[in-house]
Amino acid sequence: MGALGAALVFAQKTYPRVVATSGLGAAALFGADIAAYSLAGADFRIVAGLILVLASGAARSGLLLYREMYRGKRIDQESGLPNRLALREADGSQENAQTIVAMLANFDAIKSVIGADAIGSLMGSLAARMGGRDIVYRIDDRCLAWISDESHETRIETLTELRRELRRPLEIAGKRVDPAIVFGIAAAGATAEASLAASTALANDKVWHMHEAAEQDLLEQQVSLMGELANAIENHELEVHYQPKLDLMTDRIASVEALVRWHHPTRGYLSPDSFIPLAEKNDHIADMTLFVLQRTLRDLAQWHGAGIEVKAAVNISARLLISPAFFDAVGAALQVSDTSASDLIFEVTESATMADPAAALRALEGYRRMGIMISLDDYGTGQSTLTYLKTLPLGELKIDRSFVENAHEDSSDALLVRSTVNLAHALGLQVVAEGIETVECLDFLREVGCDLAQGYFVSRPLPASELLTLCLSNSTSPKTPVRTAA
Structure with missing residues (x-):
């Protein structure tokens, strides 16, 4: 009975259910012991079963709590989207995988209109418009990202169409806003480089920009040179x-x-x-x-x-x-x-x-x-x-x-x-x-x-x-x- 109770405890998916099942399992053991003694004069040793049920409850509760904390660290609290840490741990091992960053070019202007409290809702709405093919991550205030395994030609067509879709007006906090989006492309896992590429696209008034190793080398040289200067x-x-x-x-x-x-x-x-x-x-x-x-x-x-x-x-x-x-x-x-x-x-x-x-x-x-x-x-x-x-x-x-x-x-x-x-x-x-x-x-x-x-x-x-x-x-x-x- 203790083993059965422990199995039922581990089958629960939420913390309240784990607590309730552990309590019922312990109560069932006590009830069974009392009933056996009253009806048949049999005296069972239930300590091992109780320990098994309660220890299972504690272990399952700890596991669920850990998972909740683990998940909480990987969720952007404003938008409810997975965050940069979650993206860093995502699987980008596909052959053509690349990181795409979508940057809200007019972020400051929109923020001044709808207020800081509504920015999370805005980013969540933009992510919803991107469809369900990829997991969309919010990696900073104005940037969303995802991992794409499309071919380069298909990817560019997708970004062009996606930009048109994302530029349709949104109703946020009772106000109409018109997002302006640019994209940065880099190797899978190179989130900072993809963000830099998006900034380059914005500076050059382009829809997208692909980060290249030569640009990274130049950036590193410039950063080094400024320290030396x-x-x-x-x-x-x-x-x-x-x-x-x-x-x-x-x-x-x-x-x-x-x-x-x-x-x-x-x-x-x-x-x-x-x-x-x-x-x-x-x-x-x-x-x-x-x-x-x-x-x-x-x-x-x-x-x-x-x-x-x-x-x-x-x-x-x-x-x-x-x-x-x-x-x-x-x-x-x-x-x-x-x-x-x-x-x-x-x-x-x-x-x-x-x-x-x-x-x-x-x-x-x-x-x-x-x-x-x-x-x-x-x-x-x-x-x-x-x-x-x-x-x-x-x-x-x-x-x-x-x-x-x-x-x-x-x-x-x-x-x-x-x-x-x-x-x-x-x-x-x-x-x-x-x-x-x-x-x-x-x-x-x-x-x-x-x-x-x-x-x-x-x-x-x-x-x-x-x-x-x-x-x-x-x-x-x-x-x-x-x-x-x-």
């Missing part, structure tokens, strides 16, 4: 080179542009294009720009001490232009420097002022009050340059190289450069032409009255010591070409 900035391992700007009236170097350089100890020379955009994205641009600024102020003081009077330009990104912290850091750097702010130029692009024009204007006016000249870089490539010339506190205009390099032989470019020089002079601005690579181009700029010329024909960017040597040579040999192949 932070150390390089902290340890002053970056270098600053200076590209001269030639005064076309005196044939002397009147100004330079500070350009950051990085000779990595193991990777060798790295192009600025390979790390400056990453620094911008990963919040290293402020530290890097301050490093360039401080090094430039130090080198200006040394040049002035050697009798070379030049100005130096530093490029300021859009993010830093409206940063109060960076503004204060510039003021602090000038206070401890032996260089006057009037010897400093900040080069900004028109696009840097467009994100928040009012804040940009306030910042530029603040820098101008410090004594720093403001130069508008890449003039001619934006959309509202005439308006900006009128409103911004500018002292200098840099004509983009795309208009300059062929101006001596292209009549349209020549007209644009000539009219720009005349307009800038009428507004009291000096003009720098960049991209000078031939003597004919330089002669044309002299003819139209351009103030300064910058480009490889004048000089490549040079370390501070070599620039000092060049400036000293140039100052003792007026009207001598400055060209250097350094």
